[in-house]
Amino acid sequence: MNAPKFFGRRKGRTIRKAKSFLLENFLQKVKITDETVFEEDKLFDTPVKEVHLEIGFGDGAHLAGLSALKKDVGFVGVEVFQNGIAHLLTLMTGVKDAEHISEAVTLLAERSDNVRIYDDDVRLLFPSVPDGFFDKVYLLFPDPWPKKRHADRRFINPDNLKHLARILKTGGILQIATDHPIYKRHVLRTMHECTNFIWTAKTSDDWRYPPKDWVETKYQRKALREGRRPVFFEYKKLV
Numbered sequence: 001m002n003a004p005k006f007f008g009r010r011k012g013r014t015i016r017k018a019k020s021f022l023l024e025n026f027l028q029k030v031k032i033t034d035e036t037v038f039e040e041d042k043l044f045d046t047p048v049k050e051v052h053l054e055i056g057f058g059d060g061a062h063l064a065g066l067s068a069l070k071k072d073v074g075f076v077g078v079e080v081f082q083n084g085i086a087h088l089l090t091l092m093t094g095v096k097d098a099e100h101i102s103e104a105v106t107l108l109a110e111r112s113d114n115v116r117i118y119d120d121d122v123r124l125l126f127p128s129v130p131d132g133f134f135d136k137v138y139l140l141f142p143d144p145w146p147k148k149r150h151a152d153r154r155f156i157n158p159d160n161l162k163h164l165a166r167i168l169k170t171g172g173i174l175q176i177a178t179d180h181p182i183y184k185r186h187v188l189r190t191m192h193e194c195t196n197f198i199w200t201a202k203t204s205d206d207w208r209y210p211p212k213d214w215v216e217t218k219y220q221r222k223a224l225r226e227g228r229r230p231v232f233f234e235y236k237k238l239v
């Protein structure tokens with residue numbers, strides 16, 4: 001497939017030695033490639049009851065935290081931003097500085113081997129994923145692209161929803177969080193028009209507060225610091 005245009009950053013500040021080492025040497029142990037077989041027991045080296053996808057995991061705080069809490073769930077994390085991927089690898093291995101670099105870097109002892117990483121645009125991954133493969137998809141604080149002329153860059157759009165509906169199981173969950181007023185309205189309107197999903201909220205508490213077992217993300221903390229209230233929309237995939 002032709003590479004879709006990606007408008008975010010692929011690289012930020014200089015990546016320090018320990019993080020570069022992890023990207024060059026450890027990433028390959030957990031990375032999804034063209035050869036990866038999308039079958040639960042082949043994708044993970046540990047038995048899993050469900051598989052979740054996190055799109056745009058940023059610095060990986062949510063993915064690292066949730067995968068440590070839910071050892072019987074396999075996670076596929078997708079991120080384009082190299083510095084963010086390197087940060088997630090730091091959280092997974094505990095390697096923070098050049099002193100602790102060694103060829104034999106492994107996952108932290110207390111971690112389960114339940115995370116796989118795709119280090120490119122998730123839209124390139126969609127064609128490799130079988131129908132109904134994921135139980136849950138997280139899209140947390142996506143870039144809001146608030147200007148009208150950038151509206152077609154927003155990740156929640158009919159084309160991406162078609163792919164998400166296909167790769168989610170019937171009854172599977174699409175969890176979207178945002179703190180941006182324009183994106184809040186955009187999600188409600190776009191999801192309402194999409195017949196593959198139904199909003200699960202019964203009362204306002206269901207979208208004003210995060211679900212239980214929630215792990216805060218970097219952008220969520222930033223929003224709270226700056227006085228913006230995040231919302232948590234949960235949609236169920238229909239047949």
Ligand SMILES: C[S@@+](CC[C@H](N)C(=O)[O-])C[C@H]1O[C@@H](n2cnc3c(N)ncnc32)[C@H](O)[C@@H]1O
Nearest residue numbers: 056057058079080121122140141143217218219
């Ligand atoms: C605003 S940040 C939020 C990061 C994180 N979820 C959080 O809440 O802290 C959005 C992230 O999504 C990533 N992203 C945007 N579009 C993407 C795509 N098509 N595929 C993979 N990652 C994407 C960006 O690189 C960026 O790191």
